[in-house]
Each structure stands twice: as C-alpha cells, then as structure tokens.
Amino acid sequence: GENVEQHPSTLSVQEGDSAVIKCTYSDSASNYFPWYKQELGKRPQLIIDIRSNVGEKKDQRIAVTLNKTAKHFSLHITETQPEDSAVYFCAAKSGYGGSQGNLIFGKGTKLSVKP
Amino acid sequence: GAVVSQHPSWVICKSGTSVKIECRSLDFQATTMFWYRQFPKQSLMLMATSNEGSKATYEQGVEKDKFLINHASLTLSTLTVTSAHPEDSSFYICSASRLAGAETQYFGPGTRLLVL
Numbered sequence: 001g002e003n004v005e006q007h008p009s010t011l012s013v014q015e016g017d018s019a020v021i022k023c024t025y026s027d028s029a030s031n032y033f034p035w036y037k038q039e040l041g042k043r044p045q046l047i048i049d050i051r052s053n054v055g056e057k058k059d060q061r062i063a064v065t066l067n068k069t070a071k072h073f074s075l076h077i078t079e080t081q082p083e084d085s086a087v088y089f090c091a092a093k094s095g096y097g098g099s100q101g102n103l104i105f106g107k108g109t110k111l112s113v114k115p
Numbered sequence: 116g117a118v119v120s121q122h123p124s125w126v127i128c129k130s131g132t133s134v135k136i137e138c139r140s141l142d143f144q145a146t147t148m149f150w151y152r153q154f155p156k157q158s159l160m161l162m163a164t165s166n167e168g169s170k171a172t173y174e175q176g177v178e179k180d181k182f183l184i185n186h187a188s189l190t191l192s193t194l195t196v197t198s199a200h201p202e203d204s205s206f207y208i209c210s211a212s213r214l215a216g217a218e219t220q221y222f223g224p225g226t227r228l229l230v231l
Contacts, residue, residue: 041225042224043225051218093218103220105158105160107157108158110156
C-alpha cells in the first residue's frame with residue numbers, strides 16, 4: 001500500500017522568510033496530493049492540492065510542486081506570517097487496491113513563524 | 116459550501132460505557148464518509164470508510180465490533196465506541212466527500228473523547 005514520508009517534523013522560520021515542507025510517496029499510481037493545515041485542537045483545513053497531471057500549482061503565498069518521476073511533492077509558503085503557524089499534513093490518494101481512494105497522510109510538520 | 120459538523124465536540128465517560136459520535140454534512144450529500152483517529156502530536160490515522168447504505172470498510176487493526184459505524188443517510192454517519200476503555204481516549208475526526216471516489220475530503224471539527 002501507499003506510504004507517505006514527510007520532512008521536516010518541525011520547522012521554525014522568521015516572519016517574512018519562506019518555508020518548504022517535503023513529502024515522498026511510494027505508490028506510483030497515486031494521483032492526488034492535498035495539503036492540510038491544522039491548528040491546535042481544530043479540524044484539518046485543505047489549503048492546496050495538486051493532481052498528477054500538473055507539475056506546479058500556486059495560490060497567492062502558497063505553492064505546491066510535484067515530481068512524479070521522483071515521487072515527491074513539496075509545499076512552499078512565501079512571506080510567512082505568524083498566523084501560518086500550525087501543523088501541516090501532506091497526503092496522497094492511493095491509486096488502487098483495497099485502499100483505493102483513501103488518503104494516506106504524512107506525519108505532519110509543525111511550523112512556527114517567529115515575529 | 117462543504118461544511119461538516121460533528122457532535123459532540125467533547126465527551127467524558129466512564130470505562131465500560133458506549134459513546135456515539137455523529138458526523139453530518141450540512142450543505143451537501145456525502146456518498147462517502149471517513150473516520151480518523153488522531154493522538155496528540157500525531158498524524159491522522161484512518162479507521163474506516165463508510166458508504167451510504169453499505170457496510171463500512173475497516174482498516175487493518177481496527178476492531179469492527181468495537182468501533183461500530185453506521186452510514187444511514189447521505190448526510191449522517193455515526194461512530195459508536197463500544198465498551199470504551201481509557202486507551203480509546205483520543206481525538207476522533209470524520210471527513211466527507213461528495214461523490215464515491217471523489218478526491219477532496221472535508222473534515223469535521225473533531226470529537227475529543229476522554230474515558231476515565
């Protein structure tokens with residue numbers, strides 16, 4: 001089945017700097033890769049997603065890149081702000097088998113943006 | 116659109132009792148709902164997937180007799196933790212997708228369960 005690895009587990013940046021979180025996946029049939037932001041005690045919120053037919057997607061300060069050959073995808077946050085502080089989870093939608101359609105999550109990255 | 120609610124938001128119960136958690140899609144019909152469990156500072160672990168009108172599909176290691184899932188309508192799924200024990204204490208989150216096999220999952224606010 002699918003396995004998603006996420007790095008780093010914690011990331012601390014100064015306000016205004018960029019933050020990059022990377023994930024790798026194992027199932028070459030996976031075709032959908034969302035990123036969720038979860039603040040303490042709250043629900044995960046979808047912030048951006050990318051499908052396997054696209055290499056890059058951008059939404060204001062947030063961008064995601066996908067390298068299908070290497071099976072990795074990354075989240076880029078530019079001009080970070082204190083309110084970006086949260087735990088970020090990447091996920092991959094498995095392509096086939098008993099878990100087809102299920103999202104497999106990475107272990108999360110705790111991002112801290114220092115003012 | 117795509118709002119998912121959960122009830123209750125938190126519950127404290129005695130060991131041995133059963134607890135029911137409701138997950139509702141408020142403004143869309145959810146063909147598929149997912150139940151996750153999240154321990155402090157850990158990731159979301161999928162427990163089971165339920166499709167309206169059919170039996171839930173449980174992930175490996177999840178006891179179906181302990182975690183009963185019912186998806187009776189296109190807007191409601193319930194998770195019942197039977198004979199709860201302290202080790203069942205966790206944050207339970209549901210999510211819903213509009214169509215079977217749809218990619219985007221919309222998450223509920225979660226239910227924090229504490230079993231004494």
